[in-house]
Structures are given as structure tokens and as C-alpha cells.
Amino acid sequence: MTGWLLVLGGLSSASLFSLVTNTDNVMIELSLVALVAAVWTARSCRGRVRLAWITLAVGLGSFSVGAMLWRYYKLVGVKHPYPSVADAAYLVLPIATAVALLLLSSGHSRTSRTRLILDGLIVAGSFTIVGWVAVLDELWNSVPVDRLQMAVSASYPVLDAAVLTIGVLVVARAQRGQRLTLILLTLAMSGIAISDGGFVYLTATYQPTSGQVLDIGWLLGLALFVAAAITGRGFAHREAVAAQSVSFTSVWLPFVPLMFASVAVFTESPEDLKAGPIPVIGIVLLLAFGARQVLVMGENRMLLAAVAEQALRDPLTGVGNRIVFRDHLNHAMQMRERDALSVGVLVMDLDDFKVVNDTLGHPVGDELLSLVAERIDGCVRAGDTVARLGGDEFAVLIEGRVDNSQLVAHRVVEAFEEPFIVDGQELLIRPSVGLAVAEADEPDLTAEDLLKRADIAMYSAKRSRTGGVHLFNAEMLLAEVPDREPFASGPLPVSRSGASTIQLLGELRHAIDQFELTLVYQPKFDLRTAAIVGVEALVRWPHPTRGLLAPDEFLPLVRRYGLMGSITDLVVNTALDDVLRWRTAGLEVPIAVNMFAPSMADLRLPGKFAKSLADRSLSPSQLTVEITEDLFLDNMDRTKTVLNQLQEYGIRIAIDDFGSGYSALSYMRDLTVDEVKLDRHFIAPIPADQRAAAVVRAVVNLADELGLTTVAEGIETAATADWLRRHGCHVGQGYYFSPPLPSDKLVEVLQKCESDGTCQTLGCAVREGSCRWAESDVPQIELMR
Incomplete structure (x- = not known):
């Protein structure tokens, strides 16, 4: 980053005189620097982020071509160079910036990205109506106007407004490590949009456009593109769709410009409305707004479904919680009476999990619990239910034959033979596992009784410290078991060890494995x-x-x-x-x-x-x-x-x-x-x-x-x-x-x-x-x- 600042500093010093005499050269140089910065950032990135910077580099390269053509028109004395091929080159940049913003946005589903595009289209269409009513319709009706020039003139503010809308909405939902780069890109486009709007207005009103004040917005925008590319090397992109609440900005932003456009339409006479493009734009706006609302309703239904799903999930590990486990167990016991199948409940508690929390901290403990849940989930069958009952206690509901219950239980235990990699270190954690199976010849056994049996077997395993699966038997009822509610949580008290215990345990496991x-x-x-x-x-x-x-x-x-x-x-x-x-x-x-x-x-x-x-x-x-x-x-x-x-x-x-x-x-x-x-x-x-x-x-x-x-x-x-x-x-x-x-x-x-x-x-x-x-x-x- 320091190197790029030195380049920009050297460029500013070398071009100080040119900036005073001719800003066109500075604009060409600065656009080329922005192009190189975007390519440089693209080379250091991967996936969608790399594609975003390549797209932006194409837009900046096209802008550089436009700036060179415009400079050429001035040097050779071309009369009336607007519109020209240079304008086509300039218009590529806002399109490329919009695509780059969409690619860099994370935490969005395909539906939400489509809604971003529709929001940009609604704002751009509304802005076009307001601009037409305020300025362009008078020019359209008063003097003969080149229709191509009028279309090009309208294209600049329309595209800029759409890009700025997308930028604002993407920034509103940006996550840590993303916001600065996205803000810089949106500000860069804001500078370009201000100068584009000024240029279109001066051209439409037949005023001179060669003033250096007009160039400040373009130069500032290009400089901000360079800064965005520099910060983009540390851009933290996340492919997964993040469950986030809808931002307030995304709610009101499309409606405010639409309200202004509606007010502007009501100020026009029917004859003036028919003479211009407002009816066509209005139809497009209605279609876009209708499609947007359909997507919003779909997103709302998905959000409600996600909330309902999360209510049945443990927020830390993502497996089921006590509520869903209880419901599934009750249903399984009812089906057992009808189909005469066995139902198995496995309850497991992590031995000395408190050592991890006390020595390595609760964040490491939370990550370990997530990895444990993932490993258990990988051992069970598709129809089994994995749940976290609380603390470091997990349960598995196994339906089917008796041998299936024992097979799954032993598979879960064997999964803990390999250490967990947490925070760069190996942790070998062992579970105490109890298994209770409701046989077909026990019709009066309740769900609470079955879970209590598994709980008793788990405590028997914890006392014995022998590992393996402890299958419930009647003799275990003679042992003293802590009085707990069927779905209560919390491990038995265990001895505390120093921080070196975890490291020594991993070394001991290695020593045993390596003889x-x-x-x-x-x-x-x-x-x-x-x-x-x-x-x-x-x-x-x-x-x-x-x-x-x-x-x-x-x-x-x-x-x-x-x-x-x-x-x-x-x-x-x-x-x-x-x-x-x-x-x-x-x-x-x-x-x-x-x-x-x-x-x-x-x-x-x-x-x-x-x-x-x-x-x-x-x-x-x-x-x-x-x-x-x-x-x-x-x-x-x-x-x-x-x-x-x-x-x-x-x-x-x-x-x-x-x-x-x-x-x-x-x-x-x-x-x-x-x-x-x-x-x-x-x-x-x-x-x-x-x-x-x-x-x-x-x-x-x-x-x-x-x-x-x-x-x-x-x-x-x-x-x-x-x-x-x-x-x-x-x-x-x-x-x-x-x-x-x-x-x-x-x-x-x-x-x-x-x-x-x-x-x-x-x-x-x-x-x-x-x-x-x-x-x-x-x-x-x-x-x-």
C-alpha cells in the first residue's frame, strides 16, 4: 500500500503543472493507475472477488480509452465530439462497477442480488422521470434535439443512479473486513456521477463544458478507485449466505425516489406526458416494482421458515435442541407402539470439558463443541436425530433394530479417536456414552423413562472411565445417580488440571499410537x-x-x-x-x-x-x-x-x-x-x-x-x-x-x-x-x- 501511495505522490508532483494547464492528461494518467491497481488486486484474489476486480479493471480500461479519445478529439479540433465513441467507452465504467459491487457483496442469496438490481432500476427510472420533468422535456419541446444525443445524455445519470443505489444497499449489509472497500467504490462512483450529471446538464443547456471544475469529480472518483483497489487486497469475502436482518436503508431507498417520480408525473399535463418517454419508463417501473415486491414476499417467507428452523436448532452447533429432541423422541415412541420397532437413545457427555474452558477460554470451548457436533452428525444415519441438550451434553435418537442402535453408538465413540484441531492445537477429548434401547416387549416404557435410562448409563460410563458404550441394565439403578430432570443439562463434577494437561494428553495419545x-x-x-x-x-x-x-x-x-x-x-x-x-x-x-x-x-x-x-x-x-x-x-x-x-x-x-x-x-x-x-x-x-x-x-x-x-x-x-x-x-x-x-x-x-x-x-x-x-x-x- 505504501508503494502505491508513493506512486500517487510522484504522479501528483510530476503532473502538478499539467493539472493547472490541462486536466485531460492527468485524467488519462490517473485512469491508467487505477487500471493497474485493479489488475494488481485481482492477481492477489480468488473466486468471485478476483472476477469482481477483473470486471472493474475492464471498466477502468474502457474509461482510459474514452479519456484518450476525448483528448484526441481536442487535439485534432473535432467539432461537436458529443456523442461519440468516447461516450460508449465512458459508459462501460458504471456498468462494470455495478457488476463488481454485486460480485463483492456477500451474505446475499441469488434472490437478494436480483432485488438489488431491481432496486437500482427503480431508482434510476425514478431519477430519469424527475430529470425529464425538470429539464429535458422543455428542451425536447422548445428546440430540435438530436435524439441520439438525448439518449446518451440520459444514459449517464440513469446508469450512475442505478450503480449508486446498488452501492448504498451493498454497503448497508457489508460485513467486517468489507465495508471500507465497498464505501470507497461507492464514493468513487459518486464523484464520477456528479461530474457526469454536470456535463449532461451543461451540454443540454448549450453551456461550455471545458471548465476544470467539472473535471474534479472525475479525478476524485478515479483516485478513490485506486484507494479501493489498494484496500481490496484485504477484502474478507464470505461465500456462505449469512442470515442477517433486513437493513432499514434497503426498505426505504426504492420508495423515496419513486415518490418523487410520482409527484413529478402529477405536475405534467397529459399531452406532455404522451409526447415524451415517461409512459414507457413508467411501465418499466411498474414491472420492476411488482417483481421486487414478489421477491420481497418470497424472502419474507424464507425468513419466517429460517426463524422457525432456528427455533428448533442449537444456536452454537446447529444440531437440534432439547425441544426438537423431545418432540422426535415422543413421536418415535408412538410409532414404536404401532410398528413394534426398537428406539435407542444415546446420551454422551464430554469428559473434563471444563478443562478446555478454564485453560484455553470459552471461544475455544465453543469451537470444540461445534466440531464435536459436526463429528457426531457425520456418524449417524439420515433418519437419526442429533441434539445438544445443554452444556457439553449431546444426545442421539436412533430408530430401527437393536443392532442399529449399538452400531451407531460405537461409531460415535470411535469418531473421538482422532484429535480435534482447535485454534491451531490438537485436543483429544473423550466422551462418556450411555445407551438405552426400548425393546418391543416394553409397551409401557415412556420417552422420559428411556431418556433417564440413557442418562443413568452415561453416568455409569463417567464413573468407570473405561470408555466405550455403556448399555443400560437394571444393575445400574442400584448406583447413585444425580437427581436430574429428564432434559436437564450439565456434566458431573470432574477434577481440575493445569493448562499443560491438554498438551500432555495429546502427547500421551501419540506415544501410545507410536508404541x-x-x-x-x-x-x-x-x-x-x-x-x-x-x-x-x-x-x-x-x-x-x-x-x-x-x-x-x-x-x-x-x-x-x-x-x-x-x-x-x-x-x-x-x-x-x-x-x-x-x-x-x-x-x-x-x-x-x-x-x-x-x-x-x-x-x-x-x-x-x-x-x-x-x-x-x-x-x-x-x-x-x-x-x-x-x-x-x-x-x-x-x-x-x-x-x-x-x-x-x-x-x-x-x-x-x-x-x-x-x-x-x-x-x-x-x-x-x-x-x-x-x-x-x-x-x-x-x-x-x-x-x-x-x-x-x-x-x-x-x-x-x-x-x-x-x-x-x-x-x-x-x-x-x-x-x-x-x-x-x-x-x-x-x-x-x-x-x-x-x-x-x-x-x-x-x-x-x-x-x-x-x-x-x-x-x-x-x-x-x-x-x-x-x-x-x-x-x-x-x-x-
């Missing part, structure tokens, strides 16, 4: 023989900038955002791959993996584990599933089913961190497990705390009575290890024996034990009560679990 999480293995020792009887797999995250992260630093994110299924698959398959490598090295080592307890309600889990073992030709007895007791257990019946299937396959079950929760004894009674792992907080105080020792002794004795293996974790002293051995604890693990080891280091340890037959070569002497790994053999790793 960047690693495993270390802590050996488990038989306290009677000192033999290594297995290892426990512990997950670590080698973060590229934060270093090695312990489970406590990222597993809460895994649980909160429903990634436990993905990380479980990664840990189990990686651990079994390592077992397979150890077998190749001649080592048979059972392995234990930790499971998030609510995951045990997944009926697909036993089959997945059995397949992973079978694919590697590994015995199921080599895998132990450790379930963290302090996170137990929502759906006990499903959990029992899963545990029974695991044991039928031959996979061992252990309760990890036993004693850290409140239901330990009931789990020993109700669940068929193979192993109990005593929590480290029970083990550590044994040498100094007789009450703790008594509790551990009682648990060990009870486990013996039930035929369960006892494992003590967190052993850090020889006295603790010796006490546990003497009181019948079977297996121990902890830093006293070994820290968690990488797979290759573990192989070295196992091979040394294998070659010696015991662990004596590594400094371990459990039976003598002086067990300790030699620091030269095993690195001391910071306790991470």
Missing part, C-alpha cells in the same frame, strides 16, 4: 528357595522433554480420558513379546500385568488375552492379571463373568494392593482369584508395628485357608523379608531384592541364576537373612511405583 511407552520388569522371588518365580511388568513413558515419567504421572490421564483399553493392549502385547524373546534365550518366566479394575467388566477381554497368548504359542499359565483393589469395582456380575472366563483359559488372577481399599475381605470371598498381593503400606511397618504385623499375619493365614498364593510387595529390608518368610508368605518383591529392570538387564540376571542354580552369585542369600543385590551388578533405579 513409545516402555516396560521394565521387577522380579518376584520365592521367599523359601530364593528362586525367581516371575516378574511384574511396569509401564514407563520416556517423554522427549520431561524425561522418564512414572505411572503416577500419566496413568491418571489414561483413566480419566478413557485410554486404558489402548494402553492395556500395548502393555500386554509388549510383555508377551518379551516373554517370547526370553523363551528363545532358554528362559521360561511367568509375567504379571496390571489392569485397571473397571476394565474387568469388558466381556471381550478374556478372548483378546487368549488370542494374544495363542498367537505366540505361550501357555496361559505364564500370564497373571493383577487387578488394583483400591479401584474396585462397579459391575460385579460382569466382573465375575470375566474372571471366570480368564481362569477357564488358564490365566491367573491376582488382587493387587490388597488392603488399600474397603472391600478386601468381600473380594476374597466373592471372587475366584489365585493370588493376593499385600500392599506395600502394610509391609513397610512390620518390623516396628505389632498391629501391622498382626494384620499381615492374619491375611497370610486366611489366604492359606482359601488356597491363595500371597505376595508381599515393597520389601526393602532383610528383617522384613525374613519375617514374611517365617510367617508363611510365599513370594516377595521389592527394592531389597531388585529394582525394576529393563528387559535386556533382566535376561542377564536370569541367565546368571540359571547357570548357578541359585541367586548366590548375585549376592542374594534369602535363607540366611542377608539378601541384598550387589550394587555393582544391578543399577539402583529410583522407586517409581
Whole structure:
């Protein structure tokens, strides 16, 4: 823009003398500058905007040709050069400007653009009638007039008036980033129109037209065209039709000139009216005005329909609102009684959506909700209803067979596997999804009851944090669910995190997808023989900038955002791959993996584990599933089913961190497990705390009575290890024996034990009560679990 201002400044300095002596040269130069500016802007634009500037460049080029011809007529002394070819060239500019304004206008439908043209025609026709009555009819009747000259003279003000009308109406509805350019174009045409009108009047009244004052309007108009082209490089065009209220200007503008034209007609005698073109113009005006009013009525009907549609739409996301969802659900339940079809309701709530609002701001949260609605809408069928019930809660109404409901629900959940791109950053957001299906054998089920069931299932999903679709069952009614109205909104309270949570979550998802999480293995020792009887797999995250992260630093994110299924698959398959490598090295080592307890309600889990073992030709007895007791257990019946299937396959079950929760004894009674792992907080105080020792002794004795293996974790002293051995604890693990080891280091340890037959070569002497790994053999790793 600065460069163009320098060009204009240089042009003004160079042409200052010419402006005083002959403005024709300046007009030619300035029109050429405007032409170059329009072409320059057109090259930087695309689509309709580019076409608009190309059209305007054609008009300015034609004006330049007209200015050159007019200058030529003066130089060679042509008499009476009006009208001439130059006038035809001049008249191209207002037509091109009108087309450019229509192309640059956005937020207009094809109908509203047609109305703009009709408004311009009405104003131009009205202006022509007023001008005829005021000036031209007297000339027509008093002296012989060249009919061509009269037509050309009328063409200038008529076209200018039409363009100015279109310009004013377009500016009235201009949006942000558009108004300045459109105002400059309209003002440019105003300057041209003023000089055109003055020229026509002076010509019609046989007065001199060579005065420099008359040229000021043309020069000012051309300069404004240059300014408009410069600002046009930043023109913000929007292709979509915007729903805007009708501007007051567009309402009154066509009627005021029409009123003046009517008054002017009534001042003329019938004979004078018949002698001129007013009857023809009047017929055109009537047709144009009638067509305009027909379009206005059509637009009003469309506006009413749009308002009615918006009343049933969520204003933020564009999907249905609570009202339309309720109506569709009631109708579906009525049709269900007649056609015996099932009706499914899916209710979903975005987990920890408040984190996004609190850390990134509500505008980002609003954009995320819009993207979520768009993604859900892309997963459902044409006849399904998607609605936003309020806040970050959405619902889907699914009509048809039962399997359709579950298919759509799973498709919705899978759609959230990909992150959302909001404000230039990736956000991975997870939904808690509940599904309730009204079967054909429940004729008395109401719409409110069905929605309440889906709501209960959604809250069950939110409590479990396991992801997936939670299908309503009667057991969920026993759980405590917040008391809500059927169509109330709002998520359950969730824990707050810092702003880095969102970024860390995206990095964690990438790490899981790219298999960047690693495993270390802590050996488990038989306290009677000192033999290594297995290892426990512990997950670590080698973060590229934060270093090695312990489970406590990222597993809460895994649980909160429903990634436990993905990380479980990664840990189990990686651990079994390592077992397979150890077998190749001649080592048979059972392995234990930790499971998030609510995951045990997944009926697909036993089959997945059995397949992973079978694919590697590994015995199921080599895998132990450790379930963290302090996170137990929502759906006990499903959990029992899963545990029974695991044991039928031959996979061992252990309760990890036993004693850290409140239901330990009931789990020993109700669940068929193979192993109990005593929590480290029970083990550590044994040498100094007789009450703790008594509790551990009682648990060990009870486990013996039930035929369960006892494992003590967190052993850090020889006295603790010796006490546990003497009181019948079977297996121990902890830093006293070994820290968690990488797979290759573990192989070295196992091979040394294998070659010696015991662990004596590594400094371990459990039976003598002086067990300790030699620091030269095993690195001391910071306790991470």
C-alpha cells in the first residue's frame, strides 16, 4: 500500500503543472493507475472477488480509452465530439462497477442480488422521470434535439443512479473486513456521477463544458478507485449466505425516489406526458416494482421458515435442541407402539470439558463443541436425530433394530479417536456414552423413562472411565445417580488440571499410537528357595522433554480420558513379546500385568488375552492379571463373568494392593482369584508395628485357608523379608531384592541364576537373612511405583 501511495505522490508532483494547464492528461494518467491497481488486486484474489476486480479493471480500461479519445478529439479540433465513441467507452465504467459491487457483496442469496438490481432500476427510472420533468422535456419541446444525443445524455445519470443505489444497499449489509472497500467504490462512483450529471446538464443547456471544475469529480472518483483497489487486497469475502436482518436503508431507498417520480408525473399535463418517454419508463417501473415486491414476499417467507428452523436448532452447533429432541423422541415412541420397532437413545457427555474452558477460554470451548457436533452428525444415519441438550451434553435418537442402535453408538465413540484441531492445537477429548434401547416387549416404557435410562448409563460410563458404550441394565439403578430432570443439562463434577494437561494428553495419545511407552520388569522371588518365580511388568513413558515419567504421572490421564483399553493392549502385547524373546534365550518366566479394575467388566477381554497368548504359542499359565483393589469395582456380575472366563483359559488372577481399599475381605470371598498381593503400606511397618504385623499375619493365614498364593510387595529390608518368610508368605518383591529392570538387564540376571542354580552369585542369600543385590551388578533405579 505504501508503494502505491508513493506512486500517487510522484504522479501528483510530476503532473502538478499539467493539472493547472490541462486536466485531460492527468485524467488519462490517473485512469491508467487505477487500471493497474485493479489488475494488481485481482492477481492477489480468488473466486468471485478476483472476477469482481477483473470486471472493474475492464471498466477502468474502457474509461482510459474514452479519456484518450476525448483528448484526441481536442487535439485534432473535432467539432461537436458529443456523442461519440468516447461516450460508449465512458459508459462501460458504471456498468462494470455495478457488476463488481454485486460480485463483492456477500451474505446475499441469488434472490437478494436480483432485488438489488431491481432496486437500482427503480431508482434510476425514478431519477430519469424527475430529470425529464425538470429539464429535458422543455428542451425536447422548445428546440430540435438530436435524439441520439438525448439518449446518451440520459444514459449517464440513469446508469450512475442505478450503480449508486446498488452501492448504498451493498454497503448497508457489508460485513467486517468489507465495508471500507465497498464505501470507497461507492464514493468513487459518486464523484464520477456528479461530474457526469454536470456535463449532461451543461451540454443540454448549450453551456461550455471545458471548465476544470467539472473535471474534479472525475479525478476524485478515479483516485478513490485506486484507494479501493489498494484496500481490496484485504477484502474478507464470505461465500456462505449469512442470515442477517433486513437493513432499514434497503426498505426505504426504492420508495423515496419513486415518490418523487410520482409527484413529478402529477405536475405534467397529459399531452406532455404522451409526447415524451415517461409512459414507457413508467411501465418499466411498474414491472420492476411488482417483481421486487414478489421477491420481497418470497424472502419474507424464507425468513419466517429460517426463524422457525432456528427455533428448533442449537444456536452454537446447529444440531437440534432439547425441544426438537423431545418432540422426535415422543413421536418415535408412538410409532414404536404401532410398528413394534426398537428406539435407542444415546446420551454422551464430554469428559473434563471444563478443562478446555478454564485453560484455553470459552471461544475455544465453543469451537470444540461445534466440531464435536459436526463429528457426531457425520456418524449417524439420515433418519437419526442429533441434539445438544445443554452444556457439553449431546444426545442421539436412533430408530430401527437393536443392532442399529449399538452400531451407531460405537461409531460415535470411535469418531473421538482422532484429535480435534482447535485454534491451531490438537485436543483429544473423550466422551462418556450411555445407551438405552426400548425393546418391543416394553409397551409401557415412556420417552422420559428411556431418556433417564440413557442418562443413568452415561453416568455409569463417567464413573468407570473405561470408555466405550455403556448399555443400560437394571444393575445400574442400584448406583447413585444425580437427581436430574429428564432434559436437564450439565456434566458431573470432574477434577481440575493445569493448562499443560491438554498438551500432555495429546502427547500421551501419540506415544501410545507410536508404541513409545516402555516396560521394565521387577522380579518376584520365592521367599523359601530364593528362586525367581516371575516378574511384574511396569509401564514407563520416556517423554522427549520431561524425561522418564512414572505411572503416577500419566496413568491418571489414561483413566480419566478413557485410554486404558489402548494402553492395556500395548502393555500386554509388549510383555508377551518379551516373554517370547526370553523363551528363545532358554528362559521360561511367568509375567504379571496390571489392569485397571473397571476394565474387568469388558466381556471381550478374556478372548483378546487368549488370542494374544495363542498367537505366540505361550501357555496361559505364564500370564497373571493383577487387578488394583483400591479401584474396585462397579459391575460385579460382569466382573465375575470375566474372571471366570480368564481362569477357564488358564490365566491367573491376582488382587493387587490388597488392603488399600474397603472391600478386601468381600473380594476374597466373592471372587475366584489365585493370588493376593499385600500392599506395600502394610509391609513397610512390620518390623516396628505389632498391629501391622498382626494384620499381615492374619491375611497370610486366611489366604492359606482359601488356597491363595500371597505376595508381599515393597520389601526393602532383610528383617522384613525374613519375617514374611517365617510367617508363611510365599513370594516377595521389592527394592531389597531388585529394582525394576529393563528387559535386556533382566535376561542377564536370569541367565546368571540359571547357570548357578541359585541367586548366590548375585549376592542374594534369602535363607540366611542377608539378601541384598550387589550394587555393582544391578543399577539402583529410583522407586517409581
